[in-house]
Amino acid sequence: MRTLRISNRAKNTPSSPIRKLSPYAQASQAQGVIVHRLNIGQPDVPTPKEFFEGIALFKEPVVAYDLSQGSSKLRTSWISYFKRVLEIDLTQDSMLITTGASEALTFSFMTLCDPGDEVIIFDPTYANFIGFAAIAGVSLVPVRCELSENFALPSADTIEQHFSNRTRAILLCNPNNPTGTIYSEKEVKQLLDLCEENNIFLVVDETYREIVFDNLKPFSVLHIARGNPRVIVVDSLSKRFSICGARLGSIITANSDVYGAILNIAQARLAAPTIEQFAAAHMIDLLGKEHLNQTVKIYQLRRDTLFLNLKAIKGVQLESPSGAFYTVVRLPVADAELFCRYLLEEFRLNNETVFLAPARGFFLEQGRGAQEVRIAFVLNNPELERCCELLESALRQWNFASKSSFN
Amino acid sequence: MRTLRISNRAKNTPSSPIRKLSPYAQASQAQGVIVHRLNIGQPDVPTPKEFFEGIALFKEPVVAYDLSQGSSKLRTSWISYFKRVLEIDLTQDSMLITTGASEALTFSFMTLCDPGDEVIIFDPTYANFIGFAAIAGVSLVPVRCELSENFALPSADTIEQHFSNRTRAILLCNPNNPTGTIYSEKEVKQLLDLCEENNIFLVVDETYREIVFDNLKPFSVLHIARGNPRVIVVDSLSKRFSICGARLGSIITANSDVYGAILNIAQARLAAPTIEQFAAAHMIDLLGKEHLNQTVKIYQLRRDTLFLNLKAIKGVQLESPSGAFYTVVRLPVADAELFCRYLLEEFRLNNETVFLAPARGFFLEQGRGAQEVRIAFVLNNPELERCCELLESALRQWNFASKSSFN
Numbered sequence: 001m002r003t004l005r006i007s008n009r010a011k012n013t014p015s016s017p018i019r020k021l022s023p024y025a026q027a028s029q030a031q032g033v034i035v036h037r038l039n040i041g042q043p044d045v046p047t048p049k050e051f052f053e054g055i056a057l058f059k060e061p062v063v064a065y066d067l068s069q070g071s072s073k074l075r076t077s078w079i080s081y082f083k084r085v086l087e088i089d090l091t092q093d094s095m096l097i098t099t100g101a102s103e104a105l106t107f108s109f110m111t112l113c114d115p116g117d118e119v120i121i122f123d124p125t126y127a128n129f130i131g132f133a134a135i136a137g138v139s140l141v142p143v144r145c146e147l148s149e150n151f152a153l154p155s156a157d158t159i160e161q162h163f164s165n166r167t168r169a170i171l172l173c174n175p176n177n178p179t180g181t182i183y184s185e186k187e188v189k190q191l192l193d194l195c196e197e198n199n200i201f202l203v204v205d206e207t208y209r210e211i212v213f214d215n216l217k218p219f220s221v222l223h224i225a226r227g228n229p230r231v232i233v234v235d236s237l238s239k240r241f242s243i244c245g246a247r248l249g250s251i252i253t254a255n256s257d258v259y260g261a262i263l264n265i266a267q268a269r270l271a272a273p274t275i276e277q278f279a280a281a282h283m284i285d286l287l288g289k290e291h292l293n294q295t296v297k298i299y300q301l302r303r304d305t306l307f308l309n310l311k312a313i314k315g316v317q318l319e320s321p322s323g324a325f326y327t328v329v330r331l332p333v334a335d336a337e338l339f340c341r342y343l344l345e346e347f348r349l350n351n352e353t354v355f356l357a358p359a360r361g362f363f364l365e366q367g368r369g370a371q372e373v374r375i376a377f378v379l380n381n382p383e384l385e386r387c388c389e390l391l392e393s394a395l396r397q398w399n400f401a402s403k404s405s406f407n
Numbered sequence: 408m409r410t411l412r413i414s415n416r417a418k419n420t421p422s423s424p425i426r427k428l429s430p431y432a433q434a435s436q437a438q439g440v441i442v443h444r445l446n447i448g449q450p451d452v453p454t455p456k457e458f459f460e461g462i463a464l465f466k467e468p469v470v471a472y473d474l475s476q477g478s479s480k481l482r483t484s485w486i487s488y489f490k491r492v493l494e495i496d497l498t499q500d501s502m503l504i505t506t507g508a509s510e511a512l513t514f515s516f517m518t519l520c521d522p523g524d525e526v527i528i529f530d531p532t533y534a535n536f537i538g539f540a541a542i543a544g545v546s547l548v549p550v551r552c553e554l555s556e557n558f559a560l561p562s563a564d565t566i567e568q569h570f571s572n573r574t575r576a577i578l579l580c581n582p583n584n585p586t587g588t589i590y591s592e593k594e595v596k597q598l599l600d601l602c603e604e605n606n607i608f609l610v611v612d613e614t615y616r617e618i619v620f621d622n623l624k625p626f627s628v629l630h631i632a633r634g635n636p637r638v639i640v641v642d643s644l645s646k647r648f649s650i651c652g653a654r655l656g657s658i659i660t661a662n663s664d665v666y667g668a669i670l671n672i673a674q675a676r677l678a679a680p681t682i683e684q685f686a687a688a689h690m691i692d693l694l695g696k697e698h699l700n701q702t703v704k705i706y707q708l709r710r711d712t713l714f715l716n717l718k719a720i721k722g723v724q725l726e727s728p729s730g731a732f733y734t735v736v737r738l739p740v741a742d743a744e745l746f747c748r749y750l751l752e753e754f755r756l757n758n759e760t761v762f763l764a765p766a767r768g769f770f771l772e773q774g775r776g777a778q779e780v781r782i783a784f785v786l787n788n789p790e791l792e793r794c795c796e797l798l799e800s801a802l803r804q805w806n807f808a809s810k811s812s813f814n
Contacts (some may be wrong), residue, residue: 010668063652104675111417133673245470245681261417268538269509274652
């Protein structure tokens, strides 16, 4: 039989750096090894009981399609959350519910870009942006951010140097995955000005908006640009409410052309899951700032624990993240991916090991990220401390082995 | 402000012919009009209690992401369903769970085609195929099927005349939405041979596989081509279990290159909904042929009722559908879309009206489908009878008004 060819875009879609080592983790677990997972943004924080109450309250006889733009009930609740928690006034017809922020980002790429068009991102970036762009045929153009500067944005001039006549948008994740960096109102305003001057869109993924530390207040681009037709916000309930598996995100835009185009795409895929939307609406109505404060407190303590314990490991470099629950850490190893595989395949301390995400897949620029890993602080404090012990021990053994091999 | 341009692909994504008239229906309902909905494949058949039991049995403290390829539990259950109900042996690693068949179809287009590549479809076709293709930049090439022939496939020669060097796949929906036509084992074998000869893929959407009438047995392309690397089956739990809103579909392929590429795309979007997967697995394990027989019986009775009552209306042309729960009907009107709008906006009988989907959006070939509508027999028999009464009355008034306007 002649070879059946798959598409180039499929060939160019990278496997997730977050999940690509999973088979090694599964194999170790099958052998009885305890694998602490800091590779994926899957918190251990319990889902609020109000979500499960909502699930139990669903009493329709038929689990029917909901509206393509999302259930009216969930949009109403989510809009009122914006008012209550963020003091932002939105209308229901500016919001479209998606199957996770993932779908919202894919829809945004599809709507703003034709194949070959360009979107500016800040490097390192959320690895799945690379996957969505590959599927959509969008060229991501990386603007370099440095660990030594806590991944702050470069100057407007530097950013503008990356524009071409195919640039269609700037995409920002704020607070940032994978770095935990927060971009200030001033920085976001600067990006918005750049977008105005160059007549392009600003897409802001605010999945982690409320998870900000050190008494910072949650900041949305909608605080300064509500009603601006070039602004698209991608939102998600996954992280702040610990319902990743519910797959509920949204797109918010005041641009009726964009909304209409996204709705057409959304109609083709019919609707987001019905029961999950119903339950989430119930939950949002009952939870407010207090729940968020508790959530932030949990992650801030974890951030503190992780930062202190990582800083104490010889040769490890990192900055303290200000939001989200990730940090990019430089390890004293030449190839962090090999080291992560070693952690899963060989290293054991008291039959335990730790699963980290090699950061190379989060860097678009070739050659960067070889020494870095992304760590998600999604486990409790004692477990995080233990992970740091494991990491320290593994680094010692790895570097000892590496040096030995040169002798 | 200068105009912000959206992408050409977004502009080319048609609004759903199934949903585009929804605002008129909503407006009428808001005025208290009873709107019988035959426009959308949303059955009124109750969701099995076993699905809700499954929902209630979910006791994890965190609604976490499941595997990108779908939960192991759901794949195990679905695979065992194939064995139990269809006598087809599959392995878990040939199945990937998707967020509805919609996502499965999008993933298939993305994986098999680069922008500009061509996929053969049979016209009329499921309208959302047109949407998925527009998003993916795929050119659908329509092969004409005729109402007068109950939309049977044309000869292999005729089909082959539509091939070009960019043809990547044939896409078949069997049983067919929107026509209710079933393609026999012989016809499917013929398509498979064409695919072999031309070294392309055969994608079969088997969403309605079990809903077949007149004692026909459910037939899958996997009955004749299990293990064939050019075959991709798209499956769905939505219709046969009346859980459209759960958004659970799957892709089945024995081609490990295709599977691997789809898994990469699937990893970028993380996972399908967790609780729904858990509940569906529970349901599938408890339901078998008896449940399916009951479901088929319901739709067959509806098919009989609808066919008899529509046939009795003067000027209406249709063939009896053999499967799924749709039929394409030619009405004695010049413009079926205008007539459907009239039904929603103006026509009332005892304060009731009926919502039909204009069929033009199901025809890829320009100019076809102007007089046709797609009718989904998703309501109970008395309501279907009433719908036919309403349609007959509306046709009479519409044609009287049309004739009057010429005088």
